[in-house]
């Protein structure tokens with residue numbers, strides 16, 4: 001019998017399921033090195049037989065994947081997780097669409113997942129649950145007699161109390177979150193918003209230990225990937241010396257894409273001298289296409305792209321390339337390295353790993369400039385970026401202009417500061433620090449003293 005500690009990851013999706021974004025890209029490599037189990041939805045929708053667990057192993061990682069019925073998935077994932085929690089946690093109450101039935105579906109799937117996980121568990125397991133799909137998971141596990149230590153990490157922001165109070169059933173959700181032994185957040189703002197809300201609405205409840213764990217990347221590995229010969233040269237040297245601006249996102253209303261296109265249009269309007277010498281490449285594969293707000297966003301963005309091309313483009317120069325096709329990370333890294341500007345302007349974002357990947361990809365000798373939204377968690381760490389308010393097109397356009405004309409010396413100095421942060425808070429440190437704290441929790445409700453940046 002295996003007596004070694006095993007880390008059990010529980011997340012909405014198992015790593016077998018491929019999609020842009022998400023958790024898998026950050027955790028997977030590390031988990032292959034220690035005994036671990038990853039449990040979650042397989043990505044399969046099946047009318048029947050939803051009690052089957054598919055198991056497969058990759059090195060020391062075992063993946064346990066379950067299917068869901070279309071109805072359960074629709075209520076849990078599209079309905080409550082992405083129709084209520086995702087918009088509200090990103091301060092978009094206007095897009096929140098609550099139904100009692102969806103909420104019950106959300107609870108049912110959490111309960112179903114807890115029941116499916118139970119027979120797979122071992123005594124010495126350390127359970128690490130991820131993200132807003134699984135807020136009530138710990139409570140469901142405890143009801144089933146699962147006693148192993150259980151921590152939770154929220155990848156997205158936690159809303160400020162005046163916004164959070166508008167979420168239907170927020171008190172039940174807070175109570176459920178307090179069933180975890182450790183709650184991890186991306187930034188101190190998120191952690192303190194959660195604690196303030198609990199104090200206000202549930203003063204009698206005992207808070208679990210909370211901590212701040214800004215998720216990182218593997219900067220050396222990304223740098224290696226970025227040095228590979230690019231499959232595409234986006235801006236060849238002889239092509240009129242075009243300076244490239246690159247944005248890479250999941251197509252999501254939190255990422256600020258229409259606002260970004262408007263800022264770029266303003267830059268072109270105010271700086272005709274840039275015509276023929278600059279190009280924005282936006283890569284944005286659609287996501288969550290079953291949720292209505294995403295289809296609307298896609299229409300808006302396509303219309304804005306057409307306006308920019310029609311108004312400013314000519315037979316020789318296209319000011320914008322807008323690509324919906326998905327590319328994997330190894331293909332993207334050399335593209336980041338070619339861009340003079342990395343434009344990352346979410347309206348609200350838990351961390352935003354694209355910002356960190358862009359920095360990691362740069363040539364240290366001739367790096368590009370990161371233009372970053374103040375409202376991305378990454379802004380609390382990457383002080384070498386040009387920080388902007390993504391709602392202010394003038395400010396974003398001015399930051400782009402500044403980035404395009406910044407001296408090499410200043411670009412290098414800013415890059416060095418950010419590279420040091422990436423190395424000091426990388427993905428391995430994130431994982432080991434969280435798990436160390438989870439092992440150590442004694443039931444104290446004090447926040448852990450965790451550094452916010454380097």
Ligand code: ADQ
Nearest residue numbers: 020021022025155215248249250285349350351352353354
């Ligand atoms: P996401 O909202 O998906 O993740 P982000 O952090 O930007 O956002 O991206 C996660 C990963 O997906 C990155 O490795 C990135 O390269 C990849 N990705 C994004 N867009 C892509 C594209 N167009 N093509 C290919 N790959 C793409 C959530 C939270 C974030 C938080 C992460 C991790 O919303 O705030 O940073 O989890 O905690």
